[in-house]
Amino acid sequence: MLKKTLIIAAAAGLFATTVAAQTNLFKPEDGVKYRQSIYRVMGAQTKVMGAMVKGEIDFDAEALHQRALNLGNVSGLLGETYFPETRGARGSNLLPKAWNDMDGFRAKGQNFGTALQELIEVSGQPGFDSAKARPVVAKVMQSCKSCHDEYRK
Numbered sequence: 001m002l003k004k005t006l007i008i009a010a011a012a013g014l015f016a017t018t019v020a021a022q023t024n025l026f027k028p029e030d031g032v033k034y035r036q037s038i039y040r041v042m043g044a045q046t047k048v049m050g051a052m053v054k055g056e057i058d059f060d061a062e063a064l065h066q067r068a069l070n071l072g073n074v075s076g077l078l079g080e081t082y083f084p085e086t087r088g089a090r091g092s093n094l095l096p097k098a099w100n101d102m103d104g105f106r107a108k109g110q111n112f113g114t115a116l117q118e119l120i121e122v123s124g125q126p127g128f129d130s131a132k133a134r135p136v137v138a139k140v141m142q143s144c145k146s147c148h149d150e151y152r153k
């Protein structure tokens, strides 16, 4: 239950507007660096998951589940890095299109949240193995790529 709440918060957190007072502390360029750091932490999680389902490293159900939880925890912080002053900030690879098509961008975030929620649930069940992991991990990865293809330089 707690896990579920967490992921819904992660998906909904994209473009949260209630954190304005706290994000005022960040210069736009620093907000972008913060955002990119979060994405890198996310990339590290999916790298390990990907290696497991491809058989490059030993499959470990518990470790994969933990990686999925890590993704949920860090992605929940993304929303506060998307404050308006970061629009067009130096070093950002976010396409301006995202700001003009916020519904579309948010939908990509929600697809990711849904795929991740499924992964968290499935990976926490007994009997979770490589064959079960493959399609759900692929879905998460696909949700990353589909947002990048459309909204990232």
Ligand code: HEC
Pocket (backbone or CB within 6 Å): 032, 035, 036, 037, 039, 040, 042, 043, 044, 046, 071, 091, 092, 093, 094, 095, 105, 106, 108, 109, 112, 140, 141, 143, 144, 145, 147, 148, 151, 152
């Ligand atoms: C809703 C859209 C969206 C989703 C979903 C998404 N990303 Fe991204 N990602 C972006 C955007 C936009 C940037 C560029 C941010 C910037 O430079 O301001 C980015 C940047 C990155 C970067 C580069 C960070 C850097 O150092 O510049 C990595 C790595 C990354 N994402 C990994 C992932 C992974 C892994 C997932 C899925 C688990 C994912 N992303 C899901 C939109 C998304």
